[in-house]
Amino acid sequence: MMGVTAKVSLVGDFAVGKTSTVTRFVDDSFSESYLTTVGVKIDTKEVVVDEADSRIKLIIWDIAGKGRFSDTDMNYVRGSSGYLLVADGTRRETLDSAFHLRDQIEETHGSLPYVLFLNKSDLEESWELSEAVISGLRANGVSTYVTSAKTGDNVQAGIKELAETLHRRAVGS
Amino acid sequence: MKPVPIQSETDISFSCRFLKPLNQLDKLKELLFGVEKQELESVAERIGELEKQTSLADTLPETIEDSYGRGPRLVQALRKPVEECLSTSVRENPEEISNALFPVMGPAIRKAVRESLRAFAQQLNQAIDNSLTPKGLRWRIQAWRAGVPFGDFVLRRTLLYRVEHAYLIQKHSGLLLQRAHLDAAAFKDDDAVSAMLTAIQEFVKDSFVQQEAGRLETVGMGEYTLWAVHGPDCMLACLIRGVPPRGLRDDLGRNLEEIHLRYGSAIRAFHGGSESLPGLENELARCLQLGLRPEEKRKKKRPISLIILGLLLLGVLVYFLAGRYLLSRKMSAYEDAVSSTPGLVLTGLESTRGKILATGLRDPMAHAPEDIAARLGIPEAQFVSAFSPYHSLEPELMLVRAVKLLEPPGSVSLRVDGDTLSVSGKSSYEWKTEADARARLMPGVGRVDFSTLNYFDHDWLAFVREGTAAPRRVDLRIEEDVLHFEGQAPQAWIDALPDALAALPDMPVTNYSALTDSRSVLMHLGRQIHGEAVFYEDALEFKAGQEEKIRILATRLRALADMTEGEPLSARVVLVGYTDASGTEIQNRFLRIRRAELLQAYLVEQGVAASLLSVRAAPEAAESGPVNPALRRVLIELALIDDSGADVFEP
Numbered sequence: 001m002m003g004v005t006a007k008v009s010l011v012g013d014f015a016v017g018k019t020s021t022v023t024r025f026v027d028d029s030f031s032e033s034y035l036t037t038v039g040v041k042i043d044t045k046e047v048v049v050d051e052a053d054s055r056i057k058l059i060i061w062d063i064a065g066k067g068r069f070s071d072t073d074m075n076y077v078r079g080s081s082g083y084l085l086v087a088d089g090t091r092r093e094t095l096d097s098a099f100h101l102r103d104q105i106e107e108t109h110g111s112l113p114y115v116l117f118l119n120k121s122d123l124e125e126s127w128e129l130s131e132a133v134i135s136g137l138r139a140n141g142v143s144t145y146v147t148s149a150k151t152g153d154n155v156q157a158g159i160k161e162l163a164e165t166l167h168r169r170a171v172g173s
Numbered sequence: 174m175k176p177v178p179i180q181s182e183t184d185i186s187f188s189c190r191f192l193k194p195l196n197q198l199d200k201l202k203e204l205l206f207g208v209e210k211q212e213l214e215s216v217a218e219r220i221g222e223l224e225k226q227t228s229l230a231d232t233l234p235e236t237i238e239d240s241y242g243r244g245p246r247l248v249q250a251l252r253k254p255v256e257e258c259l260s261t262s263v264r265e266n267p268e269e270i271s272n273a274l275f276p277v278m279g280p281a282i283r284k285a286v287r288e289s290l291r292a293f294a295q296q297l298n299q300a301i302d303n304s305l306t307p308k309g310l311r312w313r314i315q316a317w318r319a320g321v322p323f324g325d326f327v328l329r330r331t332l333l334y335r336v337e338h339a340y341l342i343q344k345h346s347g348l349l350l351q352r353a354h355l356d357a358a359a360f361k362d363d364d365a366v367s368a369m370l371t372a373i374q375e376f377v378k379d380s381f382v383q384q385e386a387g388r389l390e391t392v393g394m395g396e397y398t399l400w401a402v403h404g405p406d407c408m409l410a411c412l413i414r415g416v417p418p419r420g421l422r423d424d425l426g427r428n429l430e431e432i433h434l435r436y437g438s439a440i441r442a443f444h445g446g447s448e449s450l451p452g453l454e455n456e457l458a459r460c461l462q463l464g465l466r467p468e469e470k471r472k473k474k475r476p477i478s479l480i481i482l483g484l485l486l487l488g489v490l491v492y493f494l495a496g497r498y499l500l501s502r503k504m505s506a507y508e509d510a511v512s513s514t515p516g517l518v519l520t521g522l523e524s525t526r527g528k529i530l531a532t533g534l535r536d537p538m539a540h541a542p543e544d545i546a547a548r549l550g551i552p553e554a555q556f557v558s559a560f561s562p563y564h565s566l567e568p569e570l571m572l573v574r575a576v577k578l579l580e581p582p583g584s585v586s587l588r589v590d591g592d593t594l595s596v597s598g599k600s601s602y603e604w605k606t607e608a609d610a611r612a613r614l615m616p617g618v619g620r621v622d623f624s625t626l627n628y629f630d631h632d633w634l635a636f637v638r639e640g641t642a643a644p645r646r647v648d649l650r651i652e653e654d655v656l657h658f659e660g661q662a663p664q665a666w667i668d669a670l671p672d673a674l675a676a677l678p679d680m681p682v683t684n685y686s687a688l689t690d691s692r693s694v695l696m697h698l699g700r701q702i703h704g705e706a707v708f709y710e711d712a713l714e715f716k717a718g719q720e721e722k723i724r725i726l727a728t729r730l731r732a733l734a735d736m737t738e739g740e741p742l743s744a745r746v747v748l749v750g751y752t753d754a755s756g757t758e759i760q761n762r763f764l765r766i767r768r769a770e771l772l773q774a775y776l777v778e779q780g781v782a783a784s785l786l787s788v789r790a791a792p793e794a795a796e797s798g799p800v801n802p803a804l805r806r807v808l809i810e811l812a813l814i815d816d817s818g819a820d821v822f823e824p
Contacts, residue, residue, distance in 0.1 A: 005364055005445045007346045028362035038376045042368040056445070059348065059368045075375045079346025081445060170445040 003046075005057045006166040009077045011105070012086030013097035014065040017119045020149040021086060022060055025156060039064045040076050047163035056167040058159070060084070074108055081166045082113040084158070089118040089146065090126040113165045115143040115158045122148040292419035318482075334398075334415030339460040340367050341432065341453065342408045343443050347371030350407060350443060350450060353457040370410050374401070404429045406440045411460055425460060432456050500524050503551050507531065510545050516565040517542065531558045536565035538573045566617040578615060579608045582654035584681035585626065592619030596626050598679040599633065601654050629654070629681070641673040642666070645739060646691065651681070658685035661694050661736075695736050695813070696823060702729050702746070703811040703824050707772055711805065713764070723772070726809070727779035734782050737813070742821065747810045748772050748788045753801040765790035772807045 012018045019041075026043035043060040063076050077083070083105065087098040098116065105112065116137065118129060137144045145158035202210070240247040263270050271278075316326035340363065341350040349367035377389045392399040398417060402409040402425045409429045413421070432453065433440070439450050504522055507529065511519045516539025521532040529551060531542055542558040565571075568589040575587050575594055585598040594612055596605075605626060612621040627633070629651040637656070638649055647660040658670065667688050674680055705726055708716040715723070730746060737744045750769035752761040769788035777783045813822040 005348055007348055007368065007445075028365050038372060040372045040376070042365045042372065044362050044365045057364055059364050061347075061368060061372065075379060076372060079343065079348065079371075081346075166445070 003055050003057055004167060004170045005059060006081040006163075006170060007079055008058045008060050008162065008166070009080040009083040009105075010060050010062045010086065011077070011083055011098075011101050012065055012117075013088070013091075013094040013101075016065060016086045016088040016091075016094050016098075017149045018065055018084075018086045019062055021117060021119055021147060021155055022062065022084070022159070024149070024152060025159060026060065039073065045159065047160055049160070049164045049167045054167060054171075056163050056170065058163060058166075074104065077105055077109060080105075080109070080112060081169065082162050084117060084162060085114050086117045086119055088120055089129050090120050090123050092128045095129065113162065113169070115145060115162045117145050117147045117155070117158055119147050119149060121146045121153060122150045288422075289419065334413050334417045334421070336411050336413050336417075336421075336461050338412040339457050340370065340410040341457055342367045342371055342410060343440060344371075344403075344405075344407050346443075348443065348445060350440060351453045351457050353454060353461055355461050367410075370399075370401070371408070374408070400425065402426050402429050404433050406433065406437060409457075409460070428456065428460055496527065500527065500529070503549060504529055506549050507546060507551065510549060511542065514540055514545060515567040515569040516540070517545075517560070518563075527555065529556050531556070531560075533560050534563040535560035536570050537562055538570050538577070539565065564616045571615070571617050574615060575612065575618075578611050581608065582681045584629075584654070584679045586679075589618075592617060593622055594618045594620070595622040598625075599627050599629055599681060601651065602628050604654055627679070629656075637674075637677060640677045641670060644691070646736070647688065654681050656681050656683045657687065658683070659687040661689050661691035663692065663740075664690040691736065691740070695733070695740075695742070698729060698733055698736065699744075699811050699813060699822050700824060702726065702733060702809060703822070705809045706806045707809075708802070709768055709805040709807075711800075711802075713767055713771055716802075716805075723775055724779060727776050727781050730776060730781040730785060733811075734785050741816050742813050744785060745812045745814060746786050747812075748786060749791055749808045749810060750788070751791045751804055751806050751808065753799075753804040755800045762790060768805075769807050 010018050010022060022043055022045070026045045028044045041062045043062060045058045045060060046055055047058060048055055061076055061080070063073050085098045085102055087095040095118070102114065118134065121127070134144055134146065143158070143161055145154040145161075147154040147158060149155070237247060259270075312326055313323055316323045319326065335355065337355045339353045341352070342348070343350050347368040347370070349364050352363045352367070374389050388401070388403055390401050390403075392401075396414055398413045398415075400411050400413060400417065400422060402411075402422065407429070409425055409432075411425060435456070436450055436453055443450070501524075504524060508519060508522055511517045511531070511533070516536030518534040519531060520534065521530070523530050529546075531546075533542075535542065542560055543553070543556065546556040546558070547553065571589045571594070572587060575589065579587070579596075581587060581596070581598075582600055582604060585596060585600050585604075588595040588597070594615070596608065596612075600608075605623060605628070609621060609623065612618055634649045634651065637643075638647075643649065643658070644660075644662045644666060647658060647662050650657050650659070667685070667690065670685055670688075674683055705722075707719050707723060707726070709719075710716055733744050733746075748769040750765035750767070752764045752768075754761075756764075766788065769790065773783075773786045773788050776786060811822055811824075812820045815821050
């Protein structure tokens with residue numbers, strides 16, 4: 001018997017640490033060479049979503065990072081139940097790129113659940129995002145996690161939140 | 174004229190309501206405008222209906238949508254009429270329908286043809302590839318063994334395949350709807366595989382094809398082929414081991430159609446939970462049933478049967494080659510034998526179907542070709558010959574022919590030297606004359622040389638007599654080229670005669686069967702002489718009739734003398750005189766000696782050698798008594814004395 005599965009896209013600007021963020025947490029992963037050849041690589045991650053031991057399997061489409069989606073990239077996003085939006089906290093402009101990508105997705109595929117990862121929290125000295133900005137994001141209903149691919153901080157929690165949201169929607173639908 | 178504006182229904186009803194209390198007026202109006210009023214009401218009714226229709230057109234789409242959303246009733250209600258409409262339209266106005274379908278029919282047909290050609294080309298390529306590899310050669314042998322055309326065999330072998338993994342993937346999300354594996358140990362995360370397949374689909378489509386309809390259908394990976402069959406909402410991806418036939422795609426397509434038919438709406442509504450697709454795994458498992466499996470058992474048996482076949486082939490080959498080798502050896506031995514046989518010329522020697530066929534020329538005097546073959550151990554059934562007759566001029570054959578034709582006596586020898594036939598030895602004159610005439614008719618003989626041939630003459634007979642030391646009483650004569658020995662001779666000489674003849678040159682056939690042992694003749698003669706008696710009258714007169722007896726006796730005695738001459742024997746004949754008892758003793762004694770002497774004189778007179786004969790009187794007189802003429806006689810006694818002085822005569 002197959003459990004619940006959901007397609008999740010992993011999007012964000014170039015070099016924000018998308019791939020390294022999830023790689024440590026996934027169960028199964030294709031070679032990264034796919035990213036450079038096909039422009040996408042697939043990882044899977046099974047997440048336990050509540051006490052009743054319900055599980056959801058995330059099929060994570062790691063889409064090669066660019067500031068803007070090409071048609072191909074957009075096709076990769078098609079059919080996603082949600083997405084992980086990744087920005088680099090040490091480069092303010094990547095947050096703008098992330099929201100730009102979000103807008104593109106919403107324009108093409110409608111509104112989908114997502115969580116925002118503000119990555120590279122371990123690089124404190126070059127951190128560019130103030131607490132106020134982060135609070136502002138949260139206040140606007142954006143599930144925001146300050147993460148570190150290096151230490152693994154908050155990555156699990158962010159993925160879990162998205163998984164729970166998707167599980168609710170899948171079971172509820 | 175100013176046109177009268179048409180009053181609306183509201184206006185008319187308003188005026189009617191306003192005039193209601195005036196019944197008189199109504200009646201008047203009824204009278205004045207009765208007909209027009211009715212027409213007006215009818216018009217108002219029609220306008221109302223038309224307005225109703227307008228509102229139905231507005232609400233109809235919504236009504237249909239509403240009905241469709243509630244359940245399948247609308248579809249069921251519309252299905253029959255729509256089907257009938259289409260069917261009627263196709264029947265009555267086919268052109269319209271075909272025009273409408275034209276834009277889709279062309280591409281569909283072209284696509285079908287293209288797919289068929291591609292599958293055909295694929296199989297053709299495989300057939301060509303396979304025909305030039307070791308595997309191809311092995312298949313050729315197997316096809317030959319099985320008695321099927323090579324092309325058929327290749328197709329049969331290359332169509333071995335099996336579907337090992339099947340994935341049903343939701344098209345827009347790449348989520349795995351269901352999967353089925355032949356081998357329970359799946360090799361990767363199915364969900365990831367499903368997503369990646371979808372990603373690659375997208376990648377290929379966007380990178381290369383750039384068409385909405387274009388999509389990845391086949392991926393080849395060594396012995397594996399990935400086939401993707403596309404439906405409107407999902408894709409069926411099958412990993413196939415081996416080379417699948419074109420027909421498999423049709424089967425997979427049918428499976429996918431069935432899945433769409435049964436689960437179409439569920440697939441569209443799929444959001445990740447597989448519970449909404451009950452029974453789908455069975456549908457997918459059917460895909461795995463497609464395919465053919467190689468027969469493992471037969472594979473295992475094959476090496477043994479191949480070894481047996483190989484050994485059989487090897488045996489047949491060895492037998493065939495050995496047969497060929499032995500046959501060629503026999504043929505070459507036969508060729509040598511014939512070429513060294515005079516009178517045979519070989520013009521052709523070949524082998525057909527294990528038989529030797531020899532052709533050539535043969536002198537009638539030469540050995541038979543079959544005999545030579547038999548001598549070399551070639552079975553009669555294996556040998557066929559066709560030899561034409563001819564005369565060979567080889568010396569050996571000419572000599573054989575001369576012997577057959579001239580029939581020379583044993584004393585004659587023939588020799589061929591070039592075209593000269595030399596005749597030497599001894600023969601009769603008659604034979605020589607005849608031989609001379611015949612020899613000239615012989616082919617190849619240019620000259621007959623008789624210079625060394627001698628005749629059988631007296632000198633030759635004397636030569637033979639001397640050479641064999643023939644006794645005097647042996648006669649030699651030649652008759653028809655046969656030498657005859659006749660007469661009497663000592664047995665020892667007769668026994669030694671063949672050796673004596675063999676030592677002589679050019680001897681003809683000899684016959685000495687007429688020779689007799691001289692000793693036994695002598696004994697026989699002696700027995701005729703010994704004991705013979707010659708009778709007298711009372712005095713010295715021969716009894717009447719005794720003259721003839723004396724004459725025979727004389728002849729025999731002469732012969733005896735003759736026969737003992739030269740013999741190691743000497744004959745002694747004693748004539749013994751007798752008297753009877755009458756008369757006086759003195760008188761009788763005188764008579765006895767006289768009677769013997771008288772006979773002796775008489776025999777000598779008849780030619781008997783006196784030295785042979787001696788006389789004697791009987792030693793004592795008989796008792797005096799009566800006259801007895803039987804006692805008045807002379808008895809002849811014979812003795813044969815050999816070299817030792819013994820008497821060997823056997824009376």
